Amino acid sequence: MELGLVGLGKMGGNMRERIRRAGHTVIGYDRNPDLADVPSLEALVGKLKGPRVVWVMVPAGAATQATIDELGELLQPGDIVVDGGNSRWTDDEKHAEELKAKGIGFVDCGVSGGVWGLQNGYALMYGGDKDDVAKVQPIFDALKPEGDFGSVHAGKVGAGHFAKMVHNGIEYAMMQAYAEGWELLEKVDSVTDVREVFRSWQEGTVIRSWLLDLAVNALDDDEHLEKLRGFAQDSGEGRWTVEAAIDNAVPLPAITASLFARFASRQDDSPQMKMIAALRNQFGGHAVESKSEH
Numbered sequence: 598m599e600l601g602l603v604g605l606g607k608m609g610g611n612m613r614e615r616i617r618r619a620g621h622t623v624i625g626y627d628r629n630p631d632l633a634d635v636p637s638l639e640a641l642v643g644k645l646k647g648p649r650v651v652w653v654m655v656p657a658g659a660a661t662q663a664t665i666d667e668l669g670e671l672l673q674p675g676d677i678v679v680d681g682g683n684s685r686w687t688d689d690e691k692h693a694e695e696l697k698a699k700g701i702g703f704v705d706c707g708v709s710g711g712v713w714g715l716q717n718g719y720a721l722m723y724g725g726d727k728d729d730v731a732k733v734q735p736i737f738d739a740l741k742p743e744g745d746f747g748s749v750h751a752g753k754v755g756a757g758h759f760a761k762m763v764h765n766g767i768e769y770a771m772m773q774a775y776a777e778g779w780e781l782l783e784k785v786d787s788v789t790d791v792r793e794v795f796r797s798w799q800e801g802t803v804i805r806s807w808l809l810d811l812a813v814n815a816l817d818d819d820e821h822l823e824k825l826r827g828f829a830q831d832s833g834e835g836r837w838t839v840e841a842a843i844d845n846a847v848p849l850p851a852i853t854a855s856l857f858a859r860f861a862s863r864q865d866d867s868p869q870m871k872m873i874a875a876l877r878n879q880f881g882g883h884a885v886e887s888k889s890e891h
Contacts, residue, residue: 598735599624601641603664604654604682605632607882608708611715612654612681612740619739638667648675650733654708657684657833665692674700677732679723681706685837686755686762689724693754702729705754706737707761711881718742722749722764724756759841766838766852768808769831773855775812776872783821783868792816808876815875822875827867829874831859 598621602613605627613623626641627633635641642649649672653664661684668678678696680689684705693703704725710717719740723730730737730750741748751760782791796813799805819825835856842849862870 598622598650599645600736601626601645601649601651602654603627603638603641603651603668605629606654607712608710608714609654611712612652612708612719615715615718616736616739621736621739638664639671642668642671647673648677648732649673650677650679650736652679652681652706652733652736654681657682657688661688662692665696669696669699669701672699672701675702677702677704677729679704679706679733679736680758681708683707683761683832683834684758685833686724686759689755689758693725702726702732703754704729704733705757707757707764708740709761709764713880714740718747720747720764722751722757722760724751724758724760725754762834762837762841765832765834766849769835769838769855769859770851771806771808772873772876773851773858773869775808775876776869779812779872780868792820808880811876811879812872815872815879819875822868822871825871825874827870827874828862829859829870829877831856835859 600616600621600623602609602623602625605613605625610632613625616623624641624644625632625634626638630636635644642651651668651672653661655661655664661680661682665678665680672678678701680692686705689705696703704723707722708719710719721737721741723737727750737748751757779791779795782788782794788794792813795809795816798809799813815822835852839849839853839856858869859873861867
């Protein structure tokens with residue numbers, strides 16, 4: 598099938614390549630002309646045959662709103678917009694209503710896989726009307742990991758991004774646990790090879806995971822994480838998870854504490870946050886701050 602893809606950065610560019618490898622036609626647009634297949638959104642829409650599917654992969658908030666507003670003027674009834682960025686689920690509901698008034702369908706899709714998605718596939722959580730989802734299904738199938746798992750129609754509009762938000766909240770807590778354990782192991786005199794302790798956990802333990810594998814990768818690159826500053830950003834989804842927990846009276850002590858730990862990292866050079874920063878760089882290519890920059 599044909600797909601229009603808006604936003605060809607670290608995630609979008611690799612997604613374009615994976616979809617093309619599956620035999621689909623992808624026409625990509627990005628503000629960076631070196632990455633784009635066409636010079637404008639108008640040109641992108643013009644090259645697609647109806648009914649069109651356009652996947653938006655741009656930063657959440659104003660950039661997504663502006664892109665969807667413009668697509669709303671360019672697309673026709675029966676076309677579909679997919680928001681695959683990290684939008685808040687409440688924005689999805691707004692966008693769906695705005696596009697519905699023009700006869701345009703809307704699907705939200707939480708995408709996980711980071712810089713490894715091209716090779717391993719992307720975990721996909723999508724929300725929307727089943728008929729709209731069906732029109733996008735060949736693209737979901739191209740992007741997902743091989744096998745029976747890795748994608749889910751999570752529910753109605755907003756469900757995909759809500760599920761991805763909770764996924765990221767869990768991710769915060771898991772990274773925090775690894776980081777706290779790593780700092781404690783580094784602190785004591787009796788443990789002389791912390792990196793190999795982490796490596797030993799990769800097989801046969803209940804805490805083995807891809808995040809643990811990435812932690813070992815980071816320690817192989819910089820055994821004591823001495824090159825990094827103990828500072829870690831938060832993407833916003835951790836905050837949204839905690840806010841949703843408050844709204845629904847669901848206790849999330851571990852996820853909430855992991856979010857606050859990131860805030861604390863901005864006040865001092867936290868050893869734990871060196872591991873958090875290293876993990877975020879390993880799985881998502883997120884920027885890190887080196888010691889030399891401060």
